[in-house]
Amino acid sequence: MSALAYAVSLVKKWEGCRLEAYPDPGSGGDPWTIGYGATGPGIKKGVRWTQAQADDRLALDVDRFLKGVRSVLKRPATDAQLGAMTSLAYNIGASAFAKSTLLRKFNAGDIGAAAAEFLRWNRAGGKVMKGLANRRADELEVFQS
Template identity: 45%
Template sequence: MSVNQLSCSPRGRALIEKFEGLRLTAYQDMVGVWTIGYGHTGPDVKAGLTITQQQAEQLLINDLARFNNGVNALVTVKINQNQFDALISFSYNLGLGSLQQSTLLRLLNAGNFQAAADQFPRWDRAGGKEVAGLLARRNAERALFLTPD
């Protein structure tokens, strides 16, 4: 059993919704990945796909369940709800594989919470280019990570 058994809170979900935005027609993101709803990706998303608001909500709920499980499994130290929500937003945007291989996770699991927090802004690139929107998201995630419960 993992150390944490947390689920994304309404605050974490709101952060994800804010930065992902809602698109009911499939589009290609900055690096060409087909995306729909609140940043949902996968083999089910193709050119021409349209969904309803209700379907977008359900996709987000399903995706968050997967990310909740993944972050709970990867983090081996006790964290608070805000730290968890920040890691969910980070992973939702970049993928669990990015979190798994990150210095951020290594530092966090070593108990160095401040150094882990300082890693968030380093993840501000897409397609090899700095993206202001990604830096804004990483700074918001870092701020949430550093907010006591």
């Protein structure tokens, strides 16, 4: 399986897909979101997508995150490792991933310590979230495969 396929599979599984735009749960408004977590120009209240539109946008977004993850790696990664790190970056943001201890440890060649870092990204609003803990365990499993 390619790195892109690993990442798309993880993101699809954990993000879920909504074909009608919905407001940000935190703000009750912007940014409006649709598909598998897509935001940006043209996404606002009342927008509806087909499944094909959601899948196409996901492929573009995941490819963009994959390129971003590759750009900060200083050592080779397997497709599984790259896919898992891309899923993490998609969820936490490219900037947070680029500053992460996980990336620093991976780049230093300490793959075991890098793997353990996945499980630390399990909080939202300071609280441990079961869904995030489960997602991180899944990403860790792929990373180690």
